[in-house]
Structures are given as structure tokens and as C-alpha cells.
Amino acid sequence: MTESTPPYTIVIGLETHVQLQTETKLFCGCSTKFGAPPNTQTCPVCTGHPGTLPVMNRRAFELSLRTATALNCNIATFTKWDRKQYYYPDLPKGYQISQYDLPFSYEGWLEISDPKDRFPPKKVRIIRAHLEEDAGKSMHDEHAGKADSKIDLNRTGTPLLEIVTHPDMRSPAEAKAYLTELKLLLTHLGVSDCNMQEGSLRVDANVNLHLDTPAGKVATPIVEIKNMNSFRAVEKAVAYEAERQYAEWQETGRKLGDPGVFKRTFGWDDVKNRTHVQREKEESADYRYFPDPDLVPVTVTEERIAAVRAGLGELPAQVRTRLEGSYGLTAYDSDVIVNQGRAFIEYFTTAADTGGDGKTASNWLQQDVLRVMGEQNLTIENYPVPAAALGDLLKLVRGGEVDTSRGRQVLQRMFDTGESAEAAMRSLGIEKVDESALVALCEELVAANPKLVADVKAGKMQAAGSFVGQAKKKNPNANPGRVKDLCLEIIARLP
């Protein structure tokens, strides 16, 4: 990013393909499990043998309905599937079963916001979401030169939801925010695991620039970017492509709508950090769609749509609002917690409710629980300290029974042994020091350290820290904050 505002507006639309979390493929009973040996999860139906008949997976359609409803889409009461014809070795039937003119859902939106406030919240409009089947995988060993390509059809027929946005995003950060929010929604709904490494979520970006010139507003030719395998890559690819298009426009002056200007396809190279052209010429995109005669249409009643809507439960955006409202969290903190998923949200609310304070629970979860989860590669489900037990500890910390730094030792003990907060405190010999004992200790320290007293009186506040250190040596259970306050009070009363 350059410091000065670039003389253009980036216009971004995203097309996302997500694999639905079903046990079986869209039209046959083959497993969709990732990582099986090649061509062991196929059958005559998904490999397009003659005389076979596809039958739609009920669960795939239900998950699609859930998603589209959560994306605020209109649900079509009548929908059908069409054949999109093209020849490619990983598409054994010679056509993909997709949806053309009557997709099951259309015209929705997803609201995005930035916890760091780099852009104001906005609704990204969704053109449509439709249900189709995935293709297989082809591999080519480039080193082998002209050797054959290898085809694995395990993925063929996996249910795929295609979600297409309007070109509503105006910066790489907005594109990333949309993808992050979409992924959060999909995983929250249990619709997809959105694992980009395994190809469960794939993104294409359509990018061009709008420029104000003396001759009026112009737009650069649209480029579709492919091969981005992380959200970070999408962010980088879009930023790179914007600068590339601006340089190209300055050099050639070519703009959208000029004769001979077509939409081009670029690939993102994550190693070289640049886009490169994949398809230059307009290919006659002649897919000759027609209704698939093997599949009957699907109708959905208004009652069913209402029931799906009612059954969605609380969506991520609503959870964030609740955490900010009921627990007093900042937008940043609620975002961190909600991004960790449903189980973590529940862990937080239980810990906060038991401990009696949302902000304290949020701090401990982010600084201690998340850190340990990261270090030890744990999920919240197998993090050994139950939420209520952490809540008990937070209550003790808030009540001054144990200070924060010793509280951390207690949590570590709970983590190691499975003890309750009280038991862990006893095991560590931590007990609250009686206020009168604490006063006596501080008076003793003040009397024994005239030099430190002089320093404090001269405004050297580090000296107060030395009192805390000495107090800890005499009694490790002494609450540091209280010791400091007491010592300062005693010194202030000295003549």
C-alpha cells in the first residue's frame, strides 16, 4: 500500500465455491471424504456411465437452503438443474450438473465490518447462490514433459455451493472481510468446513478499476483472478492486480467496452507474488445449457422457507452484538471470540457468567486460553479446564483472593492436574493474606527501608515496586497491588 491515496477505485466481485459437509456426493452414494486413494470413491453414476440415473442428496439441498437463508437470499419456490456442457478430462460426463436460469436462491446480502475500523460496515449484495456438482482433479507432472495427465475422479460429484456477489467491494481489506465473514457463517451453520488447503472453499475474484479522468469516468477491463489458496493471497492478489491494471491503463489507455477488449483470466502466483495471464482471448463460452432430463425440479413451500429461517438460530453477527451488549466487550474482542467458533463462544459465556465479568473473561481467554491452545495445538473442546472452573478462578481473582499473576499459576495447575480453582490454590499454598497482616508487613517494610521511603517521597515510583518485591519474598501470598497501595498510604502519613 502506498501512502498517498491511489487515483482509482478498486471494484471487486467474488465468486466462492464451497463444498457442502455431506457424507455422500450430490447424486450418488459415494463418500465425499477427503484424502482417500485416487479413484476409490467413484461409481457408474459419478463417472457418467451410460444408463445411470442421478438422484439428489436431500441433505445437500437442506444445507444449501440454510446457507442461502442465512445470506438473506430469496428462496425460489421452484428450482431446476441444468447441464452445462464442456469438455475437460476431469468432467467425465462431458457436462456439469449446475443451475442456470432458475437457481434455488437469489438476491441476498452479507454485512461486513472491520474491527479495526479501516472501512465502515457495509452490506455486500449477493446475486445468487446455486447448487452444483464438483469436477475431478487432473494432475500433470511438468518435469515429465509430454507425459500423460493423471485423473482422479474422487471429487467428481461432490456437492458445491456457488455464491456470487455483486462487485460491491472497494478494497483488498473489504474482500478479505467478506471471505472471513462468509467462512465464519458457513462453519457456524455447520454447512462446510471451509478448509482451503483441502479445496473445500475456493475463490475467484473479478477486479477492475474506476478512474476519474478529464474525459470523464472510465473503467479498466475486467480481470478474473484464480488460484488463490488463502484469504491473505486474495488480499495480496487483488492489491497487486489493481496496481498492475493502473500501470497497464497508463500505458495503453485500454478500457472496458473498447472493441477487442475481453474479460481475461489471470492466475495468482503465491511464490512470486504476482498475477500472470492465463487466458487472453475471449473463448466462446458456449455451454449450451439445457434442463437436465434426469433430474426433476424441486419445489419449496413458503412454510418450509419460514421454518428454515426460524431454525437458523443466532448467527455470528448477532452473537457479536450480544457479546458487546450483554458482556460489555469491544467490537475487537467480540470479533476475536466469535471468530473462534460456536464452542468457544459457549466457553466464553459460561466463564463470564460464572466469573461475573465479561471483560475479565475475555482477557483471560485471549491472553491465556488462546495462547496455550495455540502453543499446544488444542481446540477448545479438548482444552482441559472446563469453562465453569475458569469462571470460578476469575471470581476469586476479581474478589482479591488471588492476584492476577498468581492466578495464572493457579490456572496452569488446573490445566496440569484437573483440580478445581480452590483446590489448585490450596495445592500451591495460596491463601488470601488478612488485611491486618498485610498492614503490619507494610509498616515493617517502610520502617526498614528509609532510603526507599526517601525515593518515593522524591517521586521515584520504581521504589514502590521494590516494596512489592520485598513483600513477596516475605509472604508470596501478599497481593502486589494492595502492598503497593498500603506502602504508599503509610509513607504519605509519615511526617
Added chain:
Amino acid sequence: MSLSRAEVEKVSLLGRLQLSPAELDLMTTQLGAIVGYVEQLNELNTDGIEPMAHAVPTSNVFRDDVVRPSADRAEILSNAPHADGEFYLVPAVLGE
């Protein structure tokens, strides 16, 4: 309207079929006859008739999401002209 030779050429390209000039002529005649036959339907007056998406008046046919055994790999690969026991082999797919 019958089919033009250029249209048959385009369709054969989309279908990845390499036709000789003689075959192109033959296909233009034969496909043209088929299209011409179907075109008789255009003589019918369909004003006010709702288009159908499917010839059978059925809807909502689903199956449960339950795994069934897949085909034996050796057996299903044996249907392809070339395979190596694990993968189908096809002429090199380069670029996209």
C-alpha cells in the same frame, strides 16, 4: 430453417470432434434433417401455455445422505482406454 455447415463445424469443435470435409457435409445433411423434423413443433400455437421444466409432472425426488459402497477401482478403471492402476491417463492437460 435447416442447419448451416458453419453451425455444424462450431458444434463439432465444442464437442471436440474432428470431422473431415466429407463427414461435415454428411452431418450437415443428417443433423439438418433432425432439426427440421423437430422444427415442426414451431407450427403449434403455444400462446398462454406455461413452459415446463420437465416432461414428467413430478418434483422433489431425493435420496438420504447415506454412503453406499463405491465401485471397485480396477473394475471401473478398466472402462477407460488408458489407466495406470490408480489414475485415468489422458493426453497432457497443460495450462488451465
